[in-house]
Amino acid sequence: MARPTSKDVARAAGVSQAAVSLVLGDKWRGRVSGTTADRVREAARHLGYRPNLAARNLRLGRTRTALLVVPALTNDFFARVYTGAARKAAEHDFGVVLYPSPEGLGPAKDPFASARAALDGVIASSMAARTLTALHGADLPLVMLDSDPTDPTAGAHVNLDVADGMRQITEHLLALGHRHFLHLAADIDSWTFAARARAIQDTLHAAPDTTLRTAPAPLSTTYSRAAATQALTAPGSRPTAVICDGDTIAAGACKAARRLGLRVPEDLSVTGFDDLALATAVDPELTTVHLPAERVGERGMEALTTLLDGHTPTGTALPTQLVIRDSTAPPPS
Amino acid sequence: MARPTSKDVARAAGVSQAAVSLVLGDKWRGRVSGTTADRVREAARHLGYRPNLAARNLRLGRTRTALLVVPALTNDFFARVYTGAARKAAEHDFGVVLYPSPEGLGPAKDPFASARAALDGVIASSMAARTLTALHGADLPLVMLDSDPTDPTAGAHVNLDVADGMRQITEHLLALGHRHFLHLAADIDSWTFAARARAIQDTLHAAPDTTLRTAPAPLSTTYSRAAATQALTAPGSRPTAVICDGDTIAAGACKAARRLGLRVPEDLSVTGFDDLALATAVDPELTTVHLPAERVGERGMEALTTLLDGHTPTGTALPTQLVIRDSTAPPPS
DNA sequence: CCCTGGAAGTTTTACGTATAACGTCGCCTC
DNA sequence: GAGGCGACGTTATACGTAAAACTTCCAGGG
Numbered sequence: 001m002a003r004p005t006s007k008d009v010a011r012a013a014g015v016s017q018a019a020v021s022l023v024l025g026d027k028w029r030g031r032v033s034g035t036t037a038d039r040v041r042e043a044a045r046h047l048g049y050r051p052n053l054a055a056r057n058l059r060l061g062r063t064r065t066a067l068l069v070v071p072a073l074t075n076d077f078f079a080r081v082y083t084g085a086a087r088k089a090a091e092h093d094f095g096v097v098l099y100p101s102p103e104g105l106g107p108a109k110d111p112f113a114s115a116r117a118a119l120d121g122v123i124a125s126s127m128a129a130r131t132l133t134a135l136h137g138a139d140l141p142l143v144m145l146d147s148d149p150t151d152p153t154a155g156a157h158v159n160l161d162v163a164d165g166m167r168q169i170t171e172h173l174l175a176l177g178h179r180h181f182l183h184l185a186a187d188i189d190s191w192t193f194a195a196r197a198r199a200i201q202d203t204l205h206a207a208p209d210t211t212l213r214t215a216p217a218p219l220s221t222t223y224s225r226a227a228a229t230q231a232l233t234a235p236g237s238r239p240t241a242v243i244c245d246g247d248t249i250a251a252g253a254c255k256a257a258r259r260l261g262l263r264v265p266e267d268l269s270v271t272g273f274d275d276l277a278l279a280t281a282v283d284p285e286l287t288t289v290h291l292p293a294e295r296v297g298e299r300g301m302e303a304l305t306t307l308l309d310g311h312t313p314t315g316t317a318l319p320t321q322l323v324i325r326d327s328t329a330p331p332p333s
Numbered sequence: 334m335a336r337p338t339s340k341d342v343a344r345a346a347g348v349s350q351a352a353v354s355l356v357l358g359d360k361w362r363g364r365v366s367g368t369t370a371d372r373v374r375e376a377a378r379h380l381g382y383r384p385n386l387a388a389r390n391l392r393l394g395r396t397r398t399a400l401l402v403v404p405a406l407t408n409d410f411f412a413r414v415y416t417g418a419a420r421k422a423a424e425h426d427f428g429v430v431l432y433p434s435p436e437g438l439g440p441a442k443d444p445f446a447s448a449r450a451a452l453d454g455v456i457a458s459s460m461a462a463r464t465l466t467a468l469h470g471a472d473l474p475l476v477m478l479d480s481d482p483t484d485p486t487a488g489a490h491v492n493l494d495v496a497d498g499m500r501q502i503t504e505h506l507l508a509l510g511h512r513h514f515l516h517l518a519a520d521i522d523s524w525t526f527a528a529r530a531r532a533i534q535d536t537l538h539a540a541p542d543t544t545l546r547t548a549p550a551p552l553s554t555t556y557s558r559a560a561a562t563q564a565l566t567a568p569g570s571r572p573t574a575v576i577c578d579g580d581t582i583a584a585g586a587c588k589a590a591r592r593l594g595l596r597v598p599e600d601l602s603v604t605g606f607d608d609l610a611l612a613t614a615v616d617p618e619l620t621t622v623h624l625p626a627e628r629v630g631e632r633g634m635e636a637l638t639t640l641l642d643g644h645t646p647t648g649t650a651l652p653t654q655l656v657i658r659d660s661t662a663p664p665p666s
Numbered sequence: 667c668c669c670t671g672g673a674a675g676t677t678t679t680a681c682g683t684a685t686a687a688c689g690t691c692g693c694c695t696c
Numbered sequence: 697g698a699g700g701c702g703a704c705g706t707t708a709t710a711c712g713t714a715a716a717a718c719t720t721c722c723a724g725g726g
Contacts (some may be wrong), residue, residue: 005712017674021714033674053451054390058681063387065450073415074610077408086431095450097430098419118386129720221614251614256618277407281554281584281611283591338682349706354684366704388682389712670725677718688707695700 004047013043020044022052022126052285056317062120065095068297069124073098076276077293078125080178081145084297086125092305094120120308123300126191141307143300148191149315156303156313160193162273165289165320166243168198169271172287173241174203174329178269180211181210182231182239184224184249187216193245196273200243211237222280224252232260238269240331247272247279250286254327265329275323284326292318337380346376353377357384368399390451398428398450399637401630402457407432409609410626411458415477417630418456425638427453429494453641456633459524474640476633481524482648489636489646491629495525495606498622498653499532499576505620505655506574507536507664511602513544515564515572517557517582520549526578529606533576544570550582554611557585565593565601573664580605580612583619587660598662608656617659625651 006024008016015036022028023040032040043049057063068085070078082098089096092210094296097119122140126147144154146162173181183200186193197214204210215231217224228242228249242257244250250272262268264284272279272288295318303313338564339357343350348369355361356373365373376382390396391643401418403411419429430450455473459480475485505513516533519526530547547566550557561575562583575590577583583605587597595601597617605612605621612619628651636646 005531005713006714017713018676018678018715019674021712024676026717028674030672031674036674052391052712054387054396055681056714057387057710058385058391058683059713059715062700063450073406073412074409076407076409076412079409082406097428097450098415143490165669221610223548248610248614251407277554277581278611278614281581282615283588339684340682350683351706351708352704354682358684360685363702364704370705385682388711389684391681391713392685394711438693525708548674668726670723673721673722675718675720677716679714679716681713683711684709686707686709689705689706691702693701693703696700 003052004049006049008137009040009044009047009049012047015040024049056278057118063095063118064093065097065119066301067099067119067122068300069122069210070101071125076278077274077291080293081125081297081300084294085301086297087252087294088298088301092301094301094305096301111235121304123158123304139302143303143307143313145236145296145300146192155307157315158299158303159310159315159317160192160291160296162289162291163195163199163315163326164272165291165322166196168320168322169243169273169287169289170200170203172324173243173269173271174207174210176269176328178241178331179207179240180210180237180239180241181213182242183212183214184228184242184244186216186245186249186252188219198247204238211239213237213239217244217252219246219248221248221252221255224249225256228256229260232256232262240317241328242268242270244270246273247274247286247288250288250327251278252283254282254284254286265327267332269328269331271328279323279325286328288323288330290321290323292320336385336586336660337382338385339382341439342373342380342382345380346373348373355601357382359483365617396428396451397426397485398452399429399634400432400455401429401481401633402455404458409611410607410624413626414458414630414633417627418634419630420627421631421634425634426624427530427634427638430635435616449514454637474637476636476646478629478633479525482650488640490648491632491636492648492650493525493624494650494653495622495624497530498606498624498655499529500536500620501653501655502576502606502620503533503536505657506602506604506661507540507543509661510572511540511574511664513570513572514538514546514549515575516545517561517564517575517577517586518547519552519582521552522657529578544572546570546572550585552579552581554581554584554588555583558589561586561589562593563588565595574661575601575603575661577605578604580607580609580619580621583610583621583660584611584615586615587615587619600665602661602664604661612656612658620658620661621656623654623656625653 006020007017010020019032020040022031023037028037043137045104073079086096123143123146142154143156145158146160149159167184185197204212217227242253242254250270257264257268264270275290279288297315308312339353343353352365353373355364356370361370361488395443406412429512456476458478475487478491479493482490482492491573518530526603537545549611550560577586583603586603589595597603605619608621608623612621
């Protein structure tokens with residue numbers, strides 16, 4: 001037999017379809033007797049009734065579904081953001097559908113066409129936002145993750161205190177005695193990376209006799225290695241510490257250093273960012289900044305639901321935490 | 334103004350709602366004149382009309398949405414499976430919604446409740462399937478990934494030739510001169526890992542004077558390291574090669590070896606499996622087996638659509654490929 | 667005895683779409 | 697000039713649900 005509808009349940013219970021809707025929607029008090037309600041519930045259970053979501057969504061005009069826009073899932077930061085968002089969503093009886101990297105999906109597709117489910121709102125990471133001109137004009141509630149807090153196009157922001165993370169990293173290296181730094185900066189034009197660079201500069205500015213050089217690097221272990229090699233062999237003062245915008249870059253930098261005959265951390269300290277699974281897989285394990293990725297996802301979802309309730313979410317930046325592992329040490333004397 | 338409906342478009346174009354549906358559904362040939370069709374399209378474009386998917390799904394009785402069930406997205410194998418499935422889905426004008434690790438989502442939730450979108454079919458990885466008793470009885474078309482091909486509960490299978498991958502790895506090590514092996518086996522009861530173990534045994538069985546020991550290891554770099562240390566220091570013959578069921582285990586094994594004073598690959602060869610991003614991030618880069626993860630996702634989606642068309646998908650196992658990197662070498666003399 | 671009001675339902679309607687079924691007109695054929 | 701037929705539409709209906717509006721019955725108060 002085909003999937004049972006509320007009408008089938010009604011027939012089985014000997015009531016009208018409306019009564020079934022009232023009972024199962026838990027709006028029956030004062031409208032249906034307790035015994036009848038029980039009878040309806042029993043019939044529904046027996047038939048294995050599941051409401052047709054398409055019909056419900058059509059009727060209610062909302063879907064309890066959010067779109068999460070991320071640049072790529074193979075980055076486990078975003079995978080964790082998704083996990084957090086999905087968990088929180090489940091609490092609110094919401095669903096989350098993903099719109100991953102347009103690169104991965106071929107020709108720039110309309111995200112709202114790609115997400116077959118109709119949407120109640122959108123949560124977008126800043127790194128993905130640049131590809132999403134389509135977001136404007138869709139007038140859906142929008143929550144932005146780790147993006148410029150002054151950007152008014154978003155209904156809400158969930159921010160990470162990446163500047164504080166970079167400050168912690170830099171001060172950790174300063175405390176170890178480092179004075180000459182190389183910043184391998186992600187070659188992506190994004191608020192979060194700009195904020196990280198500024199934090200390094202600000203922190204070093206307050207410290208005497210320090211030098212900082214910056215080189216761009218792709219966010220990929222394989223390709224960042226070449227960038228690191230080049231930056232480390234460039235003429236000029238040799239850095240004793242390399243600050244990377246991400247763990248993947250740091251992994252590439254470690255390899256580059258080793259090929260140049262530099263031991264990490266004895267001859268060169270290297271720091272990561274993000275605290276990906278990779279950070280503890282490489283040897284030495286990376287000193288890095290832990291980002292509460294799942295909390296970002298949770299907060300994003302929370303912000304979206306408060307937005308949908310007509311309120312304005314309050315936004316404090318989520319803290320980031322320096323994690324000291326084995327890739328940093330005092331500079332060689 | 335609220336979101337425009339097909340009725341609004343009809344009014345703007347001076348036609349009936351049915352005509353709008355015909356034109357936009359591209360079923361207008363012989364029913365509507367070309368000029369009228371153009372007028373309708375122009376009106377739709379001008380109003381920014383987007384069909385209400387809930388209504389369409391209700392009307393058509395299907396959603397063009399598939400559920401992909403994976404154990405965890407933080408494993409980039411599954412992230413790539415998703416990417417492949419989503420890309421292929423887009424071609425077929427389908428959507429993919431995820432049901433990730435029940436562990437990640439808290440108390441075992443009904444996957445079909447969690448996916449707010451109604452579903453046309455399910456694609457499930459074997460590693461996730463054990464948690465999905467709910468799949469049975471849902472009588473949705475089901476495609477199983479990398480699972481026991483003789484299992485009849487699935488409508489279709491997409492298989493990886495993991496046995497051949499393990500055979501390639503083992504023969505590579507044999508060719509290098511290794512005779513004494515340690516297999517760090519994933520501590521998960523799943524068809525794919527059983528097949529891998531069998532392949533190692535079969536291959537070594539055909540080679541003279543070889544020994545094989547097996548030890549269980551968790552699929553996590555951090556925890557597998559302890560398992561590797563224990564297995565490597567256990568009394569008895571010392572292996573010269575460690576075959577791991579996954580790259581994460583291999584990364585842990587490399588660290589364990591180094592702490593024991595063994596250089597990789599000079600003193601001990603270590604092999605991975607899966608070819609995750611991690612495989613090229615660690616130093617030395619791992620000799621491993623590349624799995625065409627995105628192709629798995631694509632084939633899964635293809636199988637589902639042929640299933641939905643009422644046909645029986647043909648199933649040949651996808652090939653796996655040995656990738657020789659820097660973690661294997663001849664055994665020490 | 668009538669009137670009010672609440673309990674326990676039912677009938678009806680609307681959500682937006684796709685499509686089957688039904689008109690109407692003009693032209694061509696026999 | 698009757699009949700047919702293709703082009704160009706329109707009208708009507710169904711999908712499954714939620715909820716507003718309506719009905720019926722009965723108890724209790726004045």
